[in-house]
Amino acid sequence: MSNLLTISPSPHFKDKPTTKSLMFGVLTALIPTFLVSLYSFGIGALVTTLVSVGSCVLFEWLITKYMLKQQPHIADGSAILTGVLLAFNLPSNISPFIVMFGALIAIGIAKMCFGGLGCNLFNPALVARVFLLISFPVQMTSWPKPIESRLNYLDAVTGATPMAAIKAGDLSICENANFLDMFVGTIGGSLGEVSAIALILGGIYMIARKIITWHIPVSIIATVALFTTLGWLSSEGYVFGRKIEVIANLFESGIHPLYHILGGGLLLGAIFMATDYVTSPMSATGKIIFGVGIGLLTIIIRLWGNYPEGMSFAILLMNAVVPLINKKFQPARFGAPKTK
Amino acid sequence: MKLSTFKIGGVHPSGSKLSADQPIKVMPIPDTVYIPAAQHIGKPADIIVQKGDKVKVGQLIAKSSGFVSANIHSSVSGTVTAVGPVPDPSGIAKMGVTIKVEGDEWMEDIDRSETLDTNVDRFSDKEIIDRVTAAGIVGMGGATFPAHVKFTVPLEKKAEALLINGVECEPYLTADHRVMLEKSEQLMVGVKLIMKAVKTEKAFIGIEANKPDAIEKLTELSHKYAGIKVVPLALKYPQGSEKHLIKAIMNKEVPSGKLPIDVGAVVSNAGTAVAVYEAVMKNKPLIERVVTVTGNSVKNPSNFLARIGTPVRLLIEAAGGLPEDTGKVISGGPMMGKAATNTDFPVAKGTSGVLIMPEELAHRREPEPCIRCGKCVDACPMGLEPYLLSVYSRKKMWDECEEHYIYDCIECGCCVYSCPAARPLLDYMRLGKSTVMGIIRSRKK
Numbered sequence: 001m002s003n004l005l006t007i008s009p010s011p012h013f014k015d016k017p018t019t020k021s022l023m024f025g026v027l028t029a030l031i032p033t034f035l036v037s038l039y040s041f042g043i044g045a046l047v048t049t050l051v052s053v054g055s056c057v058l059f060e061w062l063i064t065k066y067m068l069k070q071q072p073h074i075a076d077g078s079a080i081l082t083g084v085l086l087a088f089n090l091p092s093n094i095s096p097f098i099v100m101f102g103a104l105i106a107i108g109i110a111k112m113c114f115g116g117l118g119c120n121l122f123n124p125a126l127v128a129r130v131f132l133l134i135s136f137p138v139q140m141t142s143w144p145k146p147i148e149s150r151l152n153y154l155d156a157v158t159g160a161t162p163m164a165a166i167k168a169g170d171l172s173i174c175e176n177a178n179f180l181d182m183f184v185g186t187i188g189g190s191l192g193e194v195s196a197i198a199l200i201l202g203g204i205y206m207i208a209r210k211i212i213t214w215h216i217p218v219s220i221i222a223t224v225a226l227f228t229t230l231g232w233l234s235s236e237g238y239v240f241g242r243k244i245e246v247i248a249n250l251f252e253s254g255i256h257p258l259y260h261i262l263g264g265g266l267l268l269g270a271i272f273m274a275t276d277y278v279t280s281p282m283s284a285t286g287k288i289i290f291g292v293g294i295g296l297l298t299i300i301i302r303l304w305g306n307y308p309e310g311m312s313f314a315i316l317l318m319n320a321v322v323p324l325i326n327k328k329f330q331p332a333r334f335g336a337p338k339t340k
Numbered sequence: 341m342k343l344s345t346f347k348i349g350g351v352h353p354s355g356s357k358l359s360a361d362q363p364i365k366v367m368p369i370p371d372t373v374y375i376p377a378a379q380h381i382g383k384p385a386d387i388i389v390q391k392g393d394k395v396k397v398g399q400l401i402a403k404s405s406g407f408v409s410a411n412i413h414s415s416v417s418g419t420v421t422a423v424g425p426v427p428d429p430s431g432i433a434k435m436g437v438t439i440k441v442e443g444d445e446w447m448e449d450i451d452r453s454e455t456l457d458t459n460v461d462r463f464s465d466k467e468i469i470d471r472v473t474a475a476g477i478v479g480m481g482g483a484t485f486p487a488h489v490k491f492t493v494p495l496e497k498k499a500e501a502l503l504i505n506g507v508e509c510e511p512y513l514t515a516d517h518r519v520m521l522e523k524s525e526q527l528m529v530g531v532k533l534i535m536k537a538v539k540t541e542k543a544f545i546g547i548e549a550n551k552p553d554a555i556e557k558l559t560e561l562s563h564k565y566a567g568i569k570v571v572p573l574a575l576k577y578p579q580g581s582e583k584h585l586i587k588a589i590m591n592k593e594v595p596s597g598k599l600p601i602d603v604g605a606v607v608s609n610a611g612t613a614v615a616v617y618e619a620v621m622k623n624k625p626l627i628e629r630v631v632t633v634t635g636n637s638v639k640n641p642s643n644f645l646a647r648i649g650t651p652v653r654l655l656i657e658a659a660g661g662l663p664e665d666t667g668k669v670i671s672g673g674p675m676m677g678k679a680a681t682n683t684d685f686p687v688a689k690g691t692s693g694v695l696i697m698p699e700e701l702a703h704r705r706e707p708e709p710c711i712r713c714g715k716c717v718d719a720c721p722m723g724l725e726p727y728l729l730s731v732y733s734r735k736k737m738w739d740e741c742e743e744h745y746i747y748d749c750i751e752c753g754c755c756v757y758s759c760p761a762a763r764p765l766l767d768y769m770r771l772g773k774s775t776v777m778g779i780i781r782s783r784k785k
Binding site (some may be wrong): 005006007008009011012014018019021073117118119213277278280282283284287331332334336337 | 348349351353511583587593595598666667670672675676678679680682702704708709710711713717718720722723724725727745748751752757758760761766770
């Protein structure tokens, strides 16, 4: 035999997806959302996304190359994805310096400090978002009005998001209910959270391509839907025709459940943020527990907390519980003894 | 109709059954055969011939050396030229017998006629097992567990059903498929014989849905044979694993650490059933088998009926020669087969196929960091956590490996197959599994 043969232990066959193809798969799934945000917020959406992606990639490259003295792995797409997700969690009229600062927090603190790709406990984009929300409360909660301020960037005309309006006690937005706007994405809000249809399309694409499983998004949305429906039905305190004071007090603002699902960052969080591989549980049961936890925390924060939005906090809190979930909810084992 | 399958995990590699339509071709007898003494799980057989001995086809040349061992017979007639090392896929020569071929003279008591003999009632269960033992039959799907051990059901246990494995879930391999199509009647009689040996009235032949012709043919035949039922199964790897075939057909889970018979099942490969027919009805020992020679660059992917001991190189030549771009030669299928260092190794009882992979697919990708995507957890058919076990094993945390049931691993390779970061999960798990098994054994002493 002239040519040498390669040997290695089995298996000798490999499925196609790679880390890179999965990351770019998620990015592909985000394209419809990005297009809607361009339509709604114009220049601001473009600039914010570019600045965010650019600085995430740059910081990752600088940190790996000069601080860790390792070969940077920019091509795997994970820094690009963090950049896009960070931008999608920001208002479009935010200063590029704040965005760059957020990117430094996301990559520098939330990702690289924990050991880089695969080791971070918390979702980097969300850590940055929450950090910015606390540090720059004004800039982070002034939302440009969709469509009309497309050609403006920092000087965009701002307005309230559906969730913020409700929190402020302005229920008129509910009375002029326009679910179609919320569905298509011509409402105020973060870059990537406004269009339900685009986000759902992306989610279906990712499930069809087996990039994510249905467990996390479905359990989050189902939990929120269930509890907001209960709240809505019993908003006057009537349960089966009987008024119960406690319940009447509990759900003061009986808001249509669709508002909760479409009006804020719920879909973006459920489909793209909570399903982040690194920071979500491994087993199917674990994923459902994780999803239900996020759903409950979101509702609790939205209804009884100080913030109009609860999604980011809920996901980060549940991220912290993931190691415990992984320990407790192991996958169903083949041939496990029946009696315990 | 919804096809049944096992529930937990599993993957769907592309079938690539290139040689599915190729009828079995009889390989010419080579000039020299190399017959290894260890072609089965258990103790190697004791060689009973010496250099210079004349042997006939079917003559016993190595005797079973214990309960879990198997007889080995000469596959050719000729002169023993050496008793010593013979080529092995691993590159490390193993003990065996080299025979120079002279003519094709068979032992007189072997019935070489093609006539189908369906008279199962001639034999008692004990006679069947005796003949299977004498013929040196082992599991021909690749696991090579001595068949007579499997068919000897312990007194306190009862076989509810016999499962015949016609799944052939490994991509590329088509040997069982062709055997089921071309030796259907013999297969049915073989199944009847095993049913009698293990004392059960029921047999199920599990075949994956990518072999509709085999399903159709055997289903039609099964009406003639009482108690035998063909069960079409949904495509999923590793359905050919005993435990998963039992789950798919009988919906029973073999408990961890137990054997199929503990849930009343005996599992045997389709090719093995045909060998049982030949051994019992025709008194023919296991001296030849069907081998698939295949690969994307192979000119004529084929199924050959080859004498045991035929160098694989000759089979590859018969399939159009070793392709220019060859990077890897695998004995077996791509999921569980062993990569060979050479093509001189001989066809053994468990050689179900020879897969030739081009250079560009021969190498593993550089491992990347684990992104905790959980695909290995979803893919594991045993419900284990490969990402965790491989880390425990790498860090020599054997107690943790045991607590997370590393001994349940069947080494099917689903975790590595599905890992997007190309991590060497199974390499570490094998290390952990063998270490933990060793620890458990030493504890019992």
